[in-house]
Each structure stands twice: as structure tokens, then as C-alpha cells.
Amino acid sequence: MSEALTRSEERAAAPRPPGEGLRPIVELVDVSRIYPNGESVVRALDRVSLAIQPGEFIAxxxxxxxxxxxxxxxxxxxDRASxxxxxxxxxxxxxxxPDELAELRCSAFGFVFQRYNLLPSLTAAENVAIPAIYAGMGREAREERAHALLGRLGLGERSEHRPNQLSGGQQQRVSIARALMNAAPVILADEPTGALDSRSGEEVLALLGELxxxxxxxxxxxHDPDVAAHARRVVRFQDGRIVSDERREDEPSRTPLPGTGPARRGGLARFVPDxxxxxxxxxxxxxxxxxRTALTLLGIVIGVASVITMLAVGDGGKQSVLERISQIGTNLLIVRPGAPGIRTAGDNATLLPDDAEALKTIAGIEAIAPDRSGxxxxxxxxxxxxxxxxxxxxDYLAARDWxxxxxxxxxxxxxxAYAPVTVLGQTVAQNLFGADDPIGRYVMVKNVPYxxxxxxxxxxxxxxxxxxxxxxxxxLSTGFVRxxxxxxxxxxxxxxxExxxxxxVEAAITRTLTERHQAEDFQVRNTAQFLETAMETQNTLTLVLGxxxxxxxxxxxxxVMNIMLVSVTERTREIGIRMATGARMSNIMLQFNTEALVVCSVGxxxxxxxGLAAALGLEGMGVTIVLSLMPPLLAxxxxxxxxxxFGYLPARKAAGLDPVVALAYE
Incomplete structure (x- = not known):
């Protein structure tokens, strides 16, 4: 009885593992991970059971x-267990x-990798701050915390240096600071000293001990027993199984951190900063x-500029046609000889001067002008x-608004009186008289002076x-005779x-001439039809240009899609790092889709x-253009x-990458 009591008292006095009596922070029960290998399988893990208490230091x-x-x-x-x-x-x-796992990685785990896995394009402080981005921490707050962590680890003066400007030990310290960014309770260190010299390795291990x-x-x-000796508990693996689990008896008691890190914001509060x-x-x-960005932008720039320039030229052409038709007159009807729908060549004697006199009796006509030309x-x-x-x-001038x-x-x-007089157009006057005044001068047509x-x-x-x-x-009388x-x-x-x-009026003209000719051997067209035909032609041309x-x-x-797909391949490891530090699929999708949007928006x-400059340049060369707000907005x-x-497919490919595969990508 007394011996049993003594043994019980000894057990009570002996140091206990940290977190004893608490729920394990990590617990595996009969976990296996199996990979297919041809017709056989590889058992990377074979029914592994392991419980890790909060606050433990386990190797x-x-x-x-x-x-x-x-x-x-x-x-x-x-990765997931099979x-x-x-x-x-x-x-x-x-x-x-997947997104819930990303939340868990963001709040519960901090990773320290053998190869540091720092993004080369970011400074040390920016690398440290990555997990806080996906935790929804404000920019000022995370920058302040990142600099504070680097200062604590002795890198305060190196916070704005990029990874290639740091030694291996310094890069690993940056990696540890990144693991601490979200106050994660669990730090996973994968061969943290594998790429370091002995002195730097000891410093990293001492730092892990302090944490x-x-x-x-x-x-x-x-894999190194000397490294494992720094831990309070050592679990040895062989062929996917645990072969031993040893705990040091002198492990001091300590208060473990809470089981989860900071909660992430949701909804719009998350999307806007993301x-x-x-x-x-x-x-x-x-x-x-x-x-590469410039070459990608070039295609977008040319496409957008082409849309604006082509539409400006097309709209200018339509306006020019409209102005020219309006010069003929807006409320005009033109009667021509020949049956409707039939194009006539040469002279056609179906329309006579008496027809014009007969049409003057129709109400609603302001002016009527018969003509014959040659x-x-x-x-x-x-x-x-x-x-x-x-x-x-x-009445010709009144009818034509000339x-x-x-x-x-x-x-x-x-x-x-069949008077031999003439009124010249500007082109004729300039070609025959130049700068001289032609009024009162005489010109000859078919040997007759006018x-x-x-x-x-x-x-x-x-x-x-x-x-x-x-x-x-x-x-007209003079023309007929002479x-x-x-x-x-x-x-x-x-x-x-009106x-x-x-x-x-058009119906009355048709009725009057049909009664006079006893046949519809004429055509009546209005300027609206001319306008419609011309506008259809111009619209077709604009459509082709567009x-x-x-x-x-x-x-x-x-x-753009091709470049983004190449970018995804080149940045596979970066994607893996971001996923390991808490990026959700939506974060990766948003990042790569946003990159495509930024490229195309800048372009x-x-x-x-x-496009506006090209259109104005064409206008300076005499081409009629019309600039409006809609084409630039549309383009x-x-x-x-x-x-x-075109950014969606690359973004989806990036978001669908397996974190383990992405991290292992060379």
C-alpha cells in the first residue's frame, strides 16, 4: 500500500507534457496516404496515429x-489523407x-520551409505580411506588425531588402517571421536548417525553442538527430509508420497559445481589401x-485604337453623306422617266415638259423645276x-435650295424668249475665268454664244x-432648241x-402622271429614300470596319490569355506559397483575373x-471624322x-492547383 502511494506521489511530482489534460491541437487516428504507382500503390503513410498537445515541441x-x-x-x-x-x-x-482548409492554414499554422519559399519580387517585410493579407488585416496594421516581427528577429534594418540581398540564415528568419504573422498557434518547420550553415542553423533552432x-x-x-535533439519529443518514422515516440522527462510546463488565430472578415469587408x-x-x-507586359499591352492598344478610329471614320462618313444629301433639299421629290425598278440607259422620252405643267396643279407643292442635262x-x-x-x-434654285x-x-x-443666257457653277467659272469676274462675259456652247x-x-x-x-x-427652252x-x-x-x-403629294404625282401616260412609265423618289440607301451603305461599311x-x-x-497561362506556369511555386499562407481559391482567382483586367484596362x-490621336490626325489630313463619347467607352x-x-481560364487553372504540387514545382 505504501509502495503504491510512493509511486503515485512520484508521478505527481514528475514534470508533465505541456497541454496535458487539454484537447490535442493535432490528432491523427489511423491515417494513411496512398499514391497510385502504375498497377501498384505506394503507402507514404500507413495507419499512423499521433496526438500532439498544445505547447509541445515535437520532432x-x-x-x-x-x-x-x-x-x-x-x-x-x-494534402488530404487517403x-x-x-x-x-x-x-x-x-x-x-478547399476554402475552409485555407481558413485553417491561415489561422492555425505557420510554415517554415527548408528552401525559405520567399517571393523574390517582394521585400522582406512584404513577404512577412503575406499571411495577414489573407487574414483581412489592414495594410497599415500588417506593415507595422511585419516590421515589428523582423525587428524582434534582428532584421529590422533589412526589412526593405529583397530575398536575394539576404543570407540564408536571414531568409529563414524572414520565413519564421512570416509564420508568426497571424499569431498561428502551430509552427510547422520542414527541415528548417537543411540549407543553412551550422551557426545559422543553431540560431534558427534556438529561435524555435524561444517560440x-x-x-x-x-x-x-x-532527418538529423542533432536537430531533433532540440525538441522535447521525438517521433521516428520508417516506411510510413511510427517506430518510436520518445519524450524528454525534463520538459518544463508552459501555457499554450489559443487553438486558433485571428478570424477573417467576410462579405464586402473581405472583398474590398482583397x-x-x-x-x-x-x-x-x-x-x-x-x-512582356509591353508586348501584351500592344495587342490591346492596337485593338482599342482601331475600334475608336474606325468608328470615328465611319460616323464621319455617315455625317458627310447626310450633309451632302441635305444640300440637295429635304422636302424633295424627284420624278424620273422609266418604269419603277428598271434602270434606263441613254435617252428616255416618257417624261415631257407638259407633265411638269400638269403637276403644278397639285396642292402642297412649293416649287417645281423640270430639267434636261448633257x-x-x-x-x-x-x-x-x-x-x-x-x-x-x-424655280430650279428654289427647288434645290441653291x-x-x-x-x-x-x-x-x-x-x-429662248434667251441665250447662262448661270455658271463655281467649278466652271474658275476653270474658264479664274479670278476674273465672268458676269457680262460670253461663252460658247455648240458655237452659240451665251x-x-x-x-x-x-x-x-x-x-x-x-x-x-x-x-x-x-x-429650258433655249436648251431644247440650241x-x-x-x-x-x-x-x-x-x-x-411641308x-x-x-x-x-407623291401619291397625287403618281396618280396624275399615270392618268396622263396611261402607264406607270416613271419613277418617283424622295430624298429620304436617297438618305436611307446612303445610310445603309455607310452603316455596312462602319460595321465592316468595326x-x-x-x-x-x-x-x-x-x-493575354496565353501570357497569363505562361505566367501561371512560371509562378506555380508562388501560388503554392500563397495557398500555404492562407490564400483561398477565390484569392488566387481574384489575383490572376485582376492581373488580366489591369493589363487590359491599362491597354x-x-x-x-x-485612337483619339489617330482620329484627329486623319481629320488633319482631310478625312471627315466624328468623335463622340460612346466609341471610347465602348472600346x-x-x-x-x-x-x-480571357483572364478567367488562367485564373481558374491557378486556383485549381494542388498546394503540395505547387510548392514542389521547380
Whole structure:
């Protein structure tokens, strides 16, 4: 009885493992990890059971291939067990999805890798702060904590140095500071001294001992017995099984840290800072590969600039056509000889001057001008000029909304008297008289002299590109007798008083001429039909130009996707590091999609500027353009959508990577 009591008292007086009586922070029950290998399988772990109490310093020891690294990956939620049960602080990992595992890695584990796994493009402080980004910590708060941790580890003056500017021991200290960033209760150190000299290795091990003394649970993976000797408990592995589990009896008691780290924010409070960080990381990635970024931007810039320039030219063409048609007159009806839908060549005698007189009785007509035209040589002195001679009536100017630059128009009396007078267009006047005033001079047409009594105001080209100023007007009666010979018309131009009266007047014209001719051997067209035809043509041209520009933007989008896929491959290890430090799938998706969006947005902005500059340059060269707000907005929106659509596949590929495979990628 007394001997039993004595043994009980000895056990009570002996030091106990830290956390005894508490729930294990890490607990594995019959855990196996099996990999297929051809027709057979490899058992990296074989029914392993292990419980680690809060506050322990445990070494998992074994030779290469013994299964210790696989065990670390499962403990750190980087990999899943094929069989068995694994709990972290009482939570069954088997029930957790990818994002929940990322939450657990963010809050419960801090990783210290043999090869440090620092991102070369970031400073020491930025590397340390990575876990806090995914924990939702504000930028100022995490920068302050990162610098504080580096200062504690003796790297305060090196916080703005990049990894290639640090020694191996310093890089490992940065890695330890990163593991401490989220106050994770468990530190997983995988061969932390494997790449260090003996002195640096001792410093790292001493640091891990200090962290354990502060309450961190330290799990050390090693093959070196001297390294394992720093732990209070050593578990030896061989062929995927535990062969021994030894605990030092002199382990002091200590207060373990709480079982979970900081809780992450959710909803919009999480998304907004995550997006801001994704944009910042995207800009950093772009500046780190400036030449490749410039080449990627080039395609987007050309595509967006093409869209803006092409649409500006197309809209300019439509406006030019509209202006030219409006010069003809807006409320006009044009009667031409020949049955509807049939194009006639040469003279057609179905339309006569008496038809024009008959149409004057229709209500709603403001002016009516019959005309007959032909191409003839006009001579002044020793100068000859081949132009269009048009015989018409004084109402021609009113019907066509055409003014005189100087002089007068011939009168009805001139028409009745067959007067040999003419009114010249600007082109004819300049070619025959140059800077001289032609009024009162005489020109010859078919050896008959005509007095120049007026000069028309300049009109420019019509909707079909023909020079309207290349014309000479003569009285219709004079033209029939002295120029054309036969007395029939090429057309009758009718100006309707009100635009709303056009359909009624057109119907009356058709009815009157059909009764007179006993057949519909004429065509009545209005300027709206001319406008519609011209606008359809211009719209088709603009559509073609827009399609060409859109194709270039599509090709640029494919280039962006290709570059992003290459970037995912190049940065596979970075993705693994971010996942190990708590990045969720949505974080990785957001990061890479944001990079594509930033590239396309920057390219879109530059393309908008270049497109506007190109359009203005074309305007300076005499091309009619129309700039409006919609094409730049449309082009930029297309560039943005290009980044969103073509960045999705690379982003999804990145987010779907296995953390273990990504970390092992060379």
C-alpha cells in the first residue's frame, strides 16, 4: 500500500507534457496516404496515429522517403489523407472544403520551409505580411506588425531588402517571421536548417525553442538527430509508420497559445481589401516583367485604337453623306422617266415638259423645276472646258435650295424668249475665268454664244461624290432648241411645302402622271429614300470596319490569355506559397483575373488615347471624322471584358492547383 502511494506521489511530482489534460491541437487516428504507382500503390503513410498537445515541441524524424514530409503536408492541411481521421483542435479536416482548409492554414499554422519559399519580387517585410493579407488585416496594421516581427528577429534594418540581398540564415528568419504573422498557434518547420550553415542553423533552432517557450506548438521535420535533439519529443518514422515516440522527462510546463488565430472578415469587408491587394499585386507583377507586359499591352492598344478610329471614320462618313444629301433639299421629290425598278440607259422620252405643267396643279407643292442635262464643251476665248449643261426653269434654285454668289437667275421671260443666257457653277467659272469676274462675259456652247448673267454659290460634292459645282444652267427652252435637240426631260424636281405632305403629294404625282401616260412609265423618289440607301451603305461599311477592329481585339485577348497561362506556369511555386499562407481559391482567382483586367484596362486607356490621336490626325489630313463619347467607352468596356473573359481560364487553372504540387514545382 505504501509502495503504491510512493509511486503515485512520484508521478505527481514528475514534470508533465505541456497541454496535458487539454484537447490535442493535432490528432491523427489511423491515417494513411496512398499514391497510385502504375498497377501498384505506394503507402507514404500507413495507419499512423499521433496526438500532439498544445505547447509541445515535437520532432518528426526519419530518413528521406520515410513519410515525414507527407505527414507534415497532411498536418498543415496542404494534402488530404487517403484514409483515417485527422482533427485540428477537434475539427475533423475531412469535412472541410478547399476554402475552409485555407481558413485553417491561415489561422492555425505557420510554415517554415527548408528552401525559405520567399517571393523574390517582394521585400522582406512584404513577404512577412503575406499571411495577414489573407487574414483581412489592414495594410497599415500588417506593415507595422511585419516590421515589428523582423525587428524582434534582428532584421529590422533589412526589412526593405529583397530575398536575394539576404543570407540564408536571414531568409529563414524572414520565413519564421512570416509564420508568426497571424499569431498561428502551430509552427510547422520542414527541415528548417537543411540549407543553412551550422551557426545559422543553431540560431534558427534556438529561435524555435524561444517560440515554443512562449506557447507555440512547434512541429519540426528533420532527418538529423542533432536537430531533433532540440525538441522535447521525438517521433521516428520508417516506411510510413511510427517506430518510436520518445519524450524528454525534463520538459518544463508552459501555457499554450489559443487553438486558433485571428478570424477573417467576410462579405464586402473581405472583398474590398482583397481586390485592392489584388490590384497592387497585379501592378507589381506588371512592373516586374515590363517587356512582356509591353508586348501584351500592344495587342490591346492596337485593338482599342482601331475600334475608336474606325468608328470615328465611319460616323464621319455617315455625317458627310447626310450633309451632302441635305444640300440637295429635304422636302424633295424627284420624278424620273422609266418604269419603277428598271434602270434606263441613254435617252428616255416618257417624261415631257407638259407633265411638269400638269403637276403644278397639285396642292402642297412649293416649287417645281423640270430639267434636261448633257455633257458639252464650253469655250471662253481659247479655253475649253467639258461640263454639264442643264436646261431648267427659274424655280430650279428654289427647288434645290441653291443660292447665287453673284449676278441674277434667268427669268420666265428669258425662258419664253429662248434667251441665250447662262448661270455658271463655281467649278466652271474658275476653270474658264479664274479670278476674273465672268458676269457680262460670253461663252460658247455648240458655237452659240451665251451671256453669263450669274454664278451659283459653291455646293461641293453630292452624296455620290459628284461635283455639284461643275454645271452651267440655261433656260429650258433655249436648251431644247440650241443644245439638246429633242424636247423631253431627264427629271422633274419638286419641293413640297411641308415634310408631312410628302406621302400625299407623291401619291397625287403618281396618280396624275399615270392618268396622263396611261402607264406607270416613271419613277418617283424622295430624298429620304436617297438618305436611307446612303445610310445603309455607310452603316455596312462602319460595321465592316468595326468587325476588323473587333477581330484585332479578339486576337489581343487570346494573347493575354496565353501570357497569363505562361505566367501561371512560371509562378506555380508562388501560388503554392500563397495557398500555404492562407490564400483561398477565390484569392488566387481574384489575383490572376485582376492581373488580366489591369493589363487590359491599362491597354484600353492607352488605346483610347492613341485612337483619339489617330482620329484627329486623319481629320488633319482631310478625312471627315466624328468623335463622340460612346466609341471610347465602348472600346474601353470591350478591353475590360476581354481581360475578364480571357483572364478567367488562367485564373481558374491557378486556383485549381494542388498546394503540395505547387510548392514542389521547380
Amino acid at each position: 518528426i524524424m526519419g530518413q528521406s522517403g520515410s513519410g515525414k514530409s507527407t505527414l507534415m503536408n497532411i498536418i498543415g492541411c496542404l 484514409a483515417g481521421t485527422y482533427r485540428v483542435d477537434g475539427v475533423d479536416v475531412k469535412e472541410l472544403g 515554443n517557450a512562449e506557447g507555440h506548438t512547434v512541429i519540426l521535420i528533420t 481586390l485592392a491587394e489584388a490590384v497592387r499585386m497585379a501592378i507589381a507583377s506588371m512592373t516586374a516583367n515590363l517587356f 455633257r458639252y464643251t464650253m469655250r471662253y476665248g481659247s479655253l475649253d472646258y467639258f461640263t454639264t449643261v442643264t436646261g431648267t426653269t427659274p 443660292a447665287l454668289a453673284r449676278g441674277v437667275m434667268f427669268t420666265p421671260a428669258d425662258v419664253r 451671256e453669263v448673267i450669274g454664278v451659283l454659290a459653291p455646293r461641293g460634292a453630292n452624296a455620290f461624290g459628284q461635283d455639284q459645282d461643275d454645271v452651267a444652267l440655261v433656260p 443644245v439638246f435637240g429633242r424636247q423631253f426631260l431627264n427629271s422633274i424636281t419638286i419641293k413640297v411645302t 415634310a408631312g405632305d410628302i406621302p400625299g 468587325c476588323v477592329a473587333a477581330i484585332s481585339l479578339l486576337v489581343a485577348g487570346i494573347g 484600353g486607356a492607352v488605346g483610347v488615347g492613341l 474601353f468596356a470591350c478591353a475590360f471584358l476581354t481581360g475578364l473573359v
